[in-house]
Amino acid sequence: MTNNKVSMAVIRRLPKYHRYLKEMLENGINRISSKELSDVIGFTASQIRQDLNNFGGFGQQGYGYNVEDLYNEIGQILGLVKTYNTIIIGAGNLGQALANYNFASHGFKLEGMFDINPKVTGLRIRDVEIKDMDLLEEEIKNKNIDIAIICTSRDAAQSVADDLAKYGIKAIWNFTPVDLKINNHEVIVENVHLIDSLLTLSYFLKEK
Amino acid sequence: MTNNKVSMAVIRRLPKYHRYLKEMLENGINRISSKELSDVIGFTASQIRQDLNNFGGFGQQGYGYNVEDLYNEIGQILGLVKTYNTIIIGAGNLGQALANYNFASHGFKLEGMFDINPKVTGLRIRDVEIKDMDLLEEEIKNKNIDIAIICTSRDAAQSVADDLAKYGIKAIWNFTPVDLKINNHEVIVENVHLIDSLLTLSYFLKEK
Known part of the structure; x- marks a missing residue:
């Protein structure tokens, strides 16, 4: 097929x-x-x-x-034949917004959120606790995570992605404006470059 | 050129x-x-x-x-020759996340945020006050708004878009999963369908 x-x-x-x-x-x-x-x-x-x-x-x-x-x-x-286990790295505004998005109804289950900021670790978003980054490797392995959603700062993105690849993540959904370089070609990366979308809008505004 | x-x-x-x-x-x-x-x-x-x-x-x-x-x-x-005045409609998690995004450095100035929820109206995000939707028309006209960013619920999106078109907005950046129908062909719509991006990711995960 x-x-x-x-x-x-x-x-x-x-x-x-x-x-x-x-x-x-x-x-x-x-x-x-x-x-x-x-x-x-x-x-x-x-x-x-x-x-x-x-x-x-x-x-x-x-x-x-x-x-x-x-x-x-x-x-x-489209592969919607099983539930994918996901985690969010970076639990700032965008990470929390995505946690509140109802991706579960499409078969993407949020299994964890991670941040380095002690002001947000311990908080719960939709029953998912924000944990310290130190727990990332352990949780990825224990919870059989398929997809990691990166919502960190621009500066942290590449090193987070390197860690994720090392810990066996199969796919990364990247919301930072960084084009991640992953040596492991088995890892799928899908970028959401919000600014690219906005610049397309300004192109059409100018063309009018 | x-x-x-x-x-x-x-x-x-x-x-x-x-x-x-x-x-x-x-x-x-x-x-x-x-x-x-x-x-x-x-x-x-x-x-x-x-x-x-x-x-x-x-x-x-x-x-x-x-x-x-x-x-x-x-x-x-790309039309980055002037500053575009923008507003955000819907000041929930996603709206607030976008307000905190630094689009200003690319020439997109946030001039207002709007919501119907009295729990968020009056709050300030990066010095921009969240106002009631009743003030939308007046503010669009007074502040010469070019771009409206829709972060409302799915159900509210189309009627918000209709109002925006009526009030003279030139471009809509749509974050809801609705394909907006705008009768006025002068209004540019750029959709960010997050779920489409996620389904592309699951396609590639399945293909592996």
Whole structure:
């Protein structure tokens, strides 16, 4: 079903399909054509057919797509077949905001938060205690953590990432403005560069 | 210098160039070849030459790029030629985290924060007072606000966006998981869908 040649651009569109299909399911919509999907998602119908063909094409001529099947298939492709254990490193404003985000409903369980600042260690956010960084290695191993979310200061980010790689973390979700360099190519890094998104906005503002 | 045919993919890469060039400048690097730029940024040298050619090509054969010139040119392309006045709608954890982010150093000045919750109105974050939503229209007009950052709940997002469009906001930076529908095509919307980024991460985790 999966295909290693699928382009990054397609992969980046899949979560959007997933999000819209979830909404449709919640609204009781069972069946949809690529044309209707196009109207709500904003990609062309031909783009949608092409995208979904990458994964075996679940549509049927004259019927369209079964929303629930498509939602489940895309969920599987996206790896939403198990619960991922996550931790947050850096429990400042952003770390606490992310802890309050409801990622658990998507299958990402928050198993720990870590900080070096004694003013926040010991606090609990949504029943998760903020612990001292000294406990990081032990907790990663004991709790079988898959994903670490880095919300530290810019200066701390690279050394935290080095530690995480050493402790066997499989994936890093990076919210700092640093492009992390990880020698271990087994570790997946996904960057959220907020400033890049903001600069794209200012580009379009200027173009007007 | 600018070219309307520049693809979205190129535009999305520009902030990354900008970020790296800034670091080089801070480290006293004055001149760089596309090969060296490639080594640090991770795009191919040919990709870099192509990207920068879109904007008139600032490199010189046998010399490479002047870092400061390139940094300034890209900054201009990205619209970083003035200060943008911004406000944050929704002063919960995420709104407060963003208020503490140092976007001002990039030319984005936080001029106000708004919430409906009396528990947070009146508080100050970095000298900016959180005000009641009733004051939104007046403040947008008085303070000449360019960009509104939406950090409200999912349910409030669309109606907040409708109000913002009505009050003359030019651009919306949307942190809610809602794909906003704005009838006024003059309003630019840039979405930060955190969950999409997380699902991309789980895709790669599963692929391993």
